[in-house]
Amino acid sequence: MKRIAIFFYVTFCFTTTILAQKSNLITKIPFQLEGNHLFIKVKVNDSDNLHFVFDTGAGVTSINSTTAKRLELIGSKTTTSKGASGKIELKVVKNNELVIRDLRLKKIDLYSAPLLHLEKVLGTDIDGIIGYDIFKKYVVKINYDTSEIELYASRGYKYVGKGGLVKIDLGKVPTAKAKIDIGNGNYLDGEFILDNGAGLAMGFCTPYAQRHQLKKSIGKTYSVKSRGYSSNTTIAEVGRLKELKLQKFQFSNIPVRIYNTKSGVLAHEGIAGIIGNEILKRFNIIFDYKRKESYWEPNNMYNNVPYDVSYSGLKLSLDETKTKVLIDNIISDSPSALSKMKIGDEIIEINGVKAKDSSLTTLRKLLRQENTKVTIKCMRNDTLIEVAIQLTAII
Known part of the structure; x- marks a missing residue:
């Protein structure tokens, strides 16, 4: 009888834990994967649906200056922000309401900037970019298998899946520690920004790459031009890294970029580089900023999608x-x-x-x-x- 009581107690606790997680679900937001970028529908104040990039690397919510003009949103002041390869001047439009399906985000400051250079590269209209203003409020699961972003209430949230834990640190963007194989069994430690707004697999900041002479470790390379949030153009050398270790996960022979820039995030002395959506999209990832945790569940793309490199030039x-x-x-x-x-x-x-x-x-x-x-x-x-x-x- 005692064993039966214990069984029902354990079963009850397990069931209530799952139900607690499900009951914390606030909403599901459909997204469209265009290339390596996630797009969601966002309404600004009383607007129609707008086309926004959903980006873990976005520390502020941006709006395309042409969209801001169309919606008659007038900036109250001017500020600057760091892009991947340089600074960009932004106009601040204060106290807006954003509506994403049945979710309402109030008192959101929008940072207006020209985004035509990104539209030309991605091949689609971009009305804005959103990230931190959502991640700071909710536990966020990006589910590539269902093409949905699931938002959970942070209070009382407890992860109950089978994903691998990856501890994260935060400014306004998540970072994680990883190891890279530079040959002959030698590994380097580094802290990398987890940026699903970057379409690459992995990129190295200029100081880190120069300090460790990484170009020698990645063999044959080719040069590409690259543009990020700022319209500045930077040059990167593309090669292949023997191995990346991220907690319990290992990635072999992945394409990487070594950037050559003197300003912006990619010139940061304390960051090794960026892990982008060519890797992140292979997992359904739960980001829990409050607890500085993320959980990575391999999805249908984990072993079934080759890494993106150039075949045509x-x-x-x-x-x-x-x-x-x-x-x-x-x-x-x-x-x-x-x-x-x-x-x-x-x-x-x-x-x-x-x-x-x-x-x-x-x-x-x-x-x-x-x-x-x-x-x-x-x-x-x-x-x-x-x-x-x-x-x-x-x-």
């Missing part, structure tokens, strides 16, 4: 009007560098898929089919150029 972006797809960069010694294509050419179609009817995400996927041949048509002035290239991983 082409970097695509939209033009200033966001109506044309242009070649923004061509990587040296890549398949495209050996063709007739040039920077500034307009992409007309790839393998018969017309650029004007497709997203940048779709066109980029067509250029990531390793060991296949693609036919690209592009326009230079009034001349149509057609080339065929063999897609091969550059690193």
Whole structure:
């Protein structure tokens, strides 16, 4: 009889713990994954739904200056903020209400900045960027399997899943300690920003990379241009890291970037770098800022999605009007560098898929089919150029 009583007591406690977690659920917010970025619908004051990036790396809530103008939101003062590779001037629009499904966030300051450079790179409209103003209030689960962001009340929350614990530290963005393999069984420790607003797998800050001569550890590299929150352009060397250890999780042969910049977050002396959404999206992650904890549950992408590297050598972006797809960069010694294509050419179609009817995400996927041949048509002035290239991983 005593054993039966103990059994029912344990079962009752376990059941009530699960129910407590479920009862703490406040809302679920659908998101759309475009490339490596999460987009959600947000209303500002009495506006229609707007297209916002949901970003763990966003310490403030930003609004595109063109959207702010359209909504007649007037900044009361000017301030500056650090982007990845430099400072950006922002106008502060105070005391707004944000509505996300049935969630209302009151007295939110919006930081107005031009975001056209990001729209051109991502290939979609960006009305704003939100992160910390949500994470500071709630326990947040980003569930890539269901394409939903789950918000839980922080008070009384207790994680009951099977994910791996990753301790985090905080300013307004989460950081975690990790180890990197630099060869011959030698590992370096570092603290990395967990930034799902960064589309890369991993990037190293300039001081950390120079201090430890990381370029020697990642072998063959190619150079790319990169832009973040500020419109400043920085150059990064892309190579492959032998291994990354993050608590109990290990990642092998991952593409990494070594940045060369003298300002912004990527020039920070105390941070090793960034772990971006090429890694984060492989987990359903619970962020609990109050307790400085995160829990990582491997999802359907964990072992099923290859890491993003360049196979063509082409970097695509939209033009200033966001109506044309242009070649923004061509990587040296890549398949495209050996063709007739040039920077500034307009992409007309790839393998018969017309650029004007497709997203940048779709066109980029067509250029990531390793060991296949693609036919690209592009326009230079009034001349149509057609080339065929063999897609091969550059690193």
